[in-house]
Amino acid sequence: MYRTHTCGELRIENAGQQVTLAGWVQKSRKLGGMTFIDLRDRYGITQLVVDATADQALVETASSLGREFVIQVEGTVVERQSKNPKMPTGDIEISLSALRILNKAMTPPFTIEDESDGGEELRAKYRYLDLRRNPLKKALELRHRIAHEVRNYLDAQNFLEIETPYLIKSTPEGARDFVVPSRMNPGQFYALPQSPQTFKQLLMVAGYDRYFQIVRCFRDEDLRADRQPEFTQIDCEMSFVEQEDVLNTFEGMMRTLFKNVLDVTIPNPIPRMSWYDAMDRYGSDKPDIRFGMKIHEITSLVQGHGFSVFDSVPYIGAISVEGAAAYTRKQIDALTDWVKRPQVGAKGLVYIKVNEDGSIRSSVDKFYTPEQLQAIADFMEAKKGDMILVLCGEKRKTQTMLGVLRIEMGERLGLRDPHDFAPLWVVDFPLLEWDDETNRFYAMHHPFTAPKPEHLDLFYSDRKEDLEKVCANAYDFVLNGTELGGGSIRIHEADVQERMFEVLGISKEEADYKFGFIINAFKFGAPPHGGLAFGFDRVCALFGGQETIRDFIAFPKNNQGRDVMIDAPSVIDQIQMDELHLATTALDKE
Numbered sequence: 375m376y377r378t379h380t381c382g383e384l385r386i387e388n389a390g391q392q393v394t395l396a397g398w399v400q401k402s403r404k405l406g407g408m409t410f411i412d413l414r415d416r417y418g419i420t421q422l423v424v425d426a427t428a429d430q431a432l433v434e435t436a437s438s439l440g441r442e443f444v445i446q447v448e449g450t451v452v453e454r455q456s457k458n459p460k461m462p463t464g465d466i467e468i469s470l471s472a473l474r475i476l477n478k479a480m481t482p483p484f485t486i487e488d489e490s491d492g493g494e495e496l497r498a499k500y501r502y503l504d505l506r507r508n509p510l511k512k513a514l515e516l517r518h519r520i521a522h523e524v525r526n527y528l529d530a531q532n533f534l535e536i537e538t539p540y541l542i543k544s545t546p547e548g549a550r551d552f553v554v555p556s557r558m559n560p561g562q563f564y565a566l567p568q569s570p571q572t573f574k575q576l577l578m579v580a581g582y583d584r585y586f587q588i589v590r591c592f593r594d595e596d597l598r599a600d601r602q603p604e605f606t607q608i609d610c611e612m613s614f615v616e617q618e619d620v621l622n623t624f625e626g627m628m629r630t631l632f633k634n635v636l637d638v639t640i641p642n643p644i645p646r647m648s649w650y651d652a653m654d655r656y657g658s659d660k661p662d663i664r665f666g667m668k669i670h671e672i673t674s675l676v677q678g679h680g681f682s683v684f685d686s687v688p689y690i691g692a693i694s695v696e697g698a699a700a701y702t703r704k705q706i707d708a709l710t711d712w713v714k715r716p717q718v719g720a721k722g723l724v725y726i727k728v729n730e731d732g733s734i735r736s737s738v739d740k741f742y743t744p745e746q747l748q749a750i751a752d753f754m755e756a757k758k759g760d761m762i763l764v765l766c767g768e769k770r771k772t773q774t775m776l777g778v779l780r781i782e783m784g785e786r787l788g789l790r791d792p793h794d795f796a797p798l799w800v801v802d803f804p805l806l807e808w809d810d811e812t813n814r815f816y817a818m819h820h821p822f823t824a825p826k827p828e829h830l831d832l833f834y835s836d837r838k839e840d841l842e843k844v845c846a847n848a849y850d851f852v853l854n855g856t857e858l859g860g861g862s863i864r865i866h867e868a869d870v871q872e873r874m875f876e877v878l879g880i881s882k883e884e885a886d887y888k889f890g891f892i893i894n895a896f897k898f899g900a901p902p903h904g905g906l907a908f909g910f911d912r913v914c915a916l917f918g919g920q921e922t923i924r925d926f927i928a929f930p931k932n933n934q935g936r937d938v939m940i941d942a943p944s945v946i947d948q949i950q951m952d953e954l955h956l957a958t959t960a961l962d963k964e
């Protein structure tokens with residue numbers, strides 16, 4: 375037997391017991407002829423001690439140990455002289471009678487401690503060593519726990535976990551597909567699923583009225599800090615449901631997760647906000663509602679006073695920032711530069727300060743009387759000491775910029791505590807989104823999302839203005855300004871689905887070629903259905919109080935989509951290329 379106990383298990387009650395442990399040497403040190411070793415495994419650390427009076431061979435082996443050696447020890451549990459209250463096993467140590475080296479280890483390239491000295495790149499290369507560190511272990515434990523709770527909850531609600539294939543035809547979620555060449559079908563390719571969207575809908579047609587899957591999805595898109603080319607979704611679908619049923623079911627799931635995993639009670643019911651309100655008041659379709667600082671449109675209050683910048687734009691909006699009247703000239707200049715960065719994209723920033731003494735100062739003083747400025751301050755409900763920040767331009771673009779500015783100011787004021795959870799449903803999304811560049815509509819969620827029944831007439835109209843007004847029973851679950859999940863009530867009638875492809879500018883031939891299977895399935899008795907998917911990695915990260923998902927994935931890719939540990943992607947040899955009927959135009963790096 376390799377071990378009788380784990381390294382996290384033994385307590386003072388075990389004193390006197392003979393035990394066998396196995397694990398990694400965290401560190402060892404000599405003190406007055408004695409050797410102390412910290413032995414680590416997944417469960418914790420236990421201190422081992424070898425007395426100077428012990429068997430000579432044992433003393434020598436103990437002195438020869440290096441960090442991360444794998445050893446097996448036998449000994450007696452004894453009460454420690456100097457206890458360590460910070461460690462669960464801190465009251466005891468093991469007085470060794472035998473020590474066996476199971477495997478030596480090279481000196482690790484970085485310290486395996488909570489705070490490692492290794493840079494990100496180095497730790498990624500030796501991910502299996504990084505995973506030995508406590509913070510990563512905790513992250514993976516949390517991930518497991520959440521997955522377990524999800525399965526429990528959904529199982530109790532009659533959901534079946536059903537796997538769907540990875541080698542499929544393209545699913546339109548708005549990203550590029552990863553493709554896999556088919557050896558047996560020369561010149562043909564599978565796509566890896568961007569999500570199981572079409573399959574879960576086919577399962578509804580097949581009568582499996584409650585489906586879920588914790589499933590890998592693949593999207594070939596530019597990787598922003600918090601994206602991975604392969605990521606995991608909690609993917610769900612239900613038949614014979616309306617939006618209300620879906621929201622209630624998954625509100626219940628999130629409430630259970632918060633309670634059972636974090637012991638946090640979230641609001642009941644979770645607040646809801648229409649997409650239009652989210653955009654108008656928060657400048658974002660995923661508002662962070664942990665704090666106010668809402669956007670107000672002030673167009674009619676400020677136009678017509680001779681300030682040509684304001685007079686020449688369709689929209690002027692503002693936020694009022696608490697306590698910011700104390701900003702110096704220099705700080706305001708820096709903030710102005712900040713909003714002009716391409717990431718925000720504003721042309722300039724106008725401010726109105728409501729000073730502590732009640733006076734009002736602004737960067738546009740010469741166009742407005744103090745009374746007019748006061749009227750704006752009153753409208754904004756700005757108090758003494760606050761500063762109003764104003765941006766202008768095209769409506770949605772300006773609102774989005776104000777949204778970014780609002781988050782920045784919220785951050786600066788410390789209003790975004792990661793341990794404060796403010797969930798929100800954003801509902802009533804527009805069905806379609808017009809793109810000026812390509813001069814066509816795109817599905818705001820995906821092309822299987824149904825128009826609201828009361829908007830069907832608009833949906834069959836040929837006028838762009840009508841189509842822009844069509845809303846969907848689509849919903850996003852938002853937590854602290856992050857979209858954690860989203861879904862919709864789907865189209866389940868073949869003719870509506872065909873109309874959708876037509877609206878999206880997809881020809882009948884193309885629709886048949888790409889999506890004939892699902893249009894056809896809808897002709898064989900498709901039930902009304904709807905569902906959603908949660909970004910599982912992101913749920914884990916937010917539950918763990920972290921911004922990035924990378925630490926919650928055992929083997930993630932870097933920002934270039936590379937796995938630097940196994941060095942993938944990589945070239946394949948000519949034989950394999952030939953078998954796959956492939957030739958590459960990529961320049962040979964040699």
Ligand code: ASP
Pocket residue numbers: 547568569570571610860861862905906907
């Ligand atoms: N397939 C969708 C997505 O990946 C989720 C859904 O509509 O259920 O975003």
